[in-house]
Amino acid sequence: MKEPYIDYENLPAPQEGILATLFITVRDVARSREFYSKVLGGTVVLEENPCMVKLANTWILMNPGGPPTPDKPDISVVDYEPDDTTSIFLNLRVADIDACYRLWSRRGAHFVTPPIDRGAEIRCYIRDPDGYLIEVGQSTGLLTGHLAAKRNEDLPG
DSSP: OOOOOBOGGGOSOOSSSOOOOEEEEOSOHHHHHHIIIIISOOEEEESSSSEEEEETTEEEEEEOOBOOBTTBTTOOBOOOOOOSOOSOOEEEEOSOHHHHHHHHHHTTOOBSSSOEEOSSEEEEEEEOTTOOEEEEEEESGGGGTOOOOOOGGGSOO
């Protein structure tokens, strides 16, 4: 039996302090591994169980869902069911959003819209193979103190 590939140099294992990773439940590990490595350009650190892909300065961990375990009794990990709402998403900041949009589109990413200038930033969104929302943004006006416009629902009262 073939041993799974492990890139020991890039494992998310800090020598001190803390390091953040993002775990997502996926239906097809190979399909998601290919998206995060081939389309977004990440580095496969561990092929499976869980799959780990280093994407710039963070790691995406991917595994199918499962039943409760001794360290999380009464908690099941379930597949994400994409729809028109979300409460959490991956936010990727890039240096050149136009170049990123063109490159990732050529590699098979399907963007919700092309990049839109929002004043403080230029941004757009894509979905991964399981439907997770990913924001891709480039800071622009924010670099000179131009903040995003307040929405009525953000105002007190």
